[in-house]
Amino acid sequence: MQPKGTIFSIKKFAIHDGPGIRSTIFFKGCPLRCTWCHNPEGISPAAEIMVFPDRCLKECADCLVACPKNALKKRGGTIFLERNKCVGCGLCALSCPAEALQLAGSRVTVNEAVYQLSKDTAFYRNSGGGITCSGGEPLLQPRFLQALLTACRRQNLHTAVDTCGHAPFSDFEKILPLTDLFLYDLKIMDEGQHRRLTGVSNRLLIKNLQKLSLLAPRLAIRIPLIPGANDSAAATAELADFCASLPRRHSVHLLPYHRGGRAKNKRLGQFDSLAETRVPAPAAIQKAGEIFLKRKLTVKIGG
Ligand code: SF4
Ligand code: SF4
Known part of the structure; x- marks a missing residue:
């Protein structure tokens, strides 16, 4: 029997989730609880x-x-x-x-998801795009993810997986041959601070990234810039040092915090912990970018 998955949205014409024009499928459920999450409806695995x-x-x-x-x-x-x-x-x-x-949150079969995702194949082909699995955390539903990527492979669709990295490496190994691009989220190097702001240690996702750096066909590191959380010069330098220490060089996407998640928190009846947080000023974003450039890393602002 085909595995089913729980998703909360399929976004068409996405242009920030990998190359070209894409459709992004958002998996429901995430092992992290980032205070700044802009998709809080993706955190709980339940509808x-x-x-x-x-x-x-x-x-x-x-x-x-x-x-x-x-x-x-x-x-x-x-x-x-x-x-x-x-x-x-x-x-x-x-x-x-x-x-x-x-x-x-709705339950879908692989065929139902692929039917939706393959509708825009002409746009993918003409733009060098494809499909992106995001969330939430796609690897929290590993069987559904693997089956979905397999079905996309059969249709020759370019595949990207956006992950927080907090999953058993054996699950990464299963999707490695099926994934053209990993978009790997990295937040804070200090373990205590990471635990405080996301609810989990960062040891597993750091280890996984070190291994994937060697094995993934293509991988980009996505770092949210959150004022007051990871935007100090010291915290940014720690992130940049780590990126530069990986076995292979990967481009770094800096994602300035935006307030899109706040209205959603309200709609879900959740506490708005970032009421006081401002979006980063352009000068602060540039300063952060320079820290990565100094380590000879390719930097892009935005996804
Ligand atoms: S509020 Fe809506 S989703 Fe919740 S139990 Fe009632 S009908 Fe179902
Ligand atoms: S009472 Fe309001 S929320 Fe309920 S069905 Fe009518 S319009 Fe919708």
């Missing part, structure tokens, strides 16, 4: 409802009728979700005429 209260129609109560768990309430003409009662069945989202409730 969950995103609430857009300002879209809720005053006189409507369709979702209250549809919900089998009595998890929705209306107060002052707008909608509230009691998340402890919600089982993520998605019936409310299906019934809502205003898209005020949206389900993040």
Whole structure:
């Protein structure tokens, strides 16, 4: 039987997730809990409802009728979700005429995913693009990932995997022959700081990157620049030293923090821990880039 996977989105015409025009498939579930995550709906492996209260129609109560768990309430003409009662069945989202409730997370077969992804093959061919598996963390669903990449290979689609690196290396080995490009996220070299800001140690992902550096056909390192987390000169130099120490040279993509995840946190009923964090100033981004350039690394700003 074909393995199924849980995804929360397929983004068409993506131009920041690898070369050319791509379709990016977002896997649901991640072992990290980065405070700055811009896809917080990808963290939990379970389906969950995103609430857009300002879209809720005053006189409507369709979702209250549809919900089998009595998890929705209306107060002052707008909608509230009691998340402890919600089982993520998605019936409310299906019934809502205003898209005020949206389900993040659906189960798909490999064939269903490939059918969607292969629709834009002409664009991939003409632009040197392909498909990118992102998330969340694709390697948290290793069987589905492997089967999906295998199916894409059969269709001669260029494949990229965007990973946080926190997965058994044996799972990387299984997808190595199926992956044209790894986009490997690297955040902070200090282990304690990494644990504090992402919820896990960085030892495993560092070890995996050292091994993949030699084995991957192509690999780019993606580093988010988060003010107050990893943007000090010392922290940036540590990251640059590590990149320069790898067995092979890889291009480094610096991804300046943006506030896109904040509105999503609100829709998921989550605490906004970055309310005070500003986006990095252009001068700070340039300074960070120079630290990598000094070590003769190729640097790109953005994905
Ligand atoms: S997802 Fe299901 S359980 Fe949750 S609020 Fe909607 S209808 Fe109710
Ligand atoms: S179905 Fe949509 S518009 Fe109607 S009450 Fe529920 S959230 Fe509001």
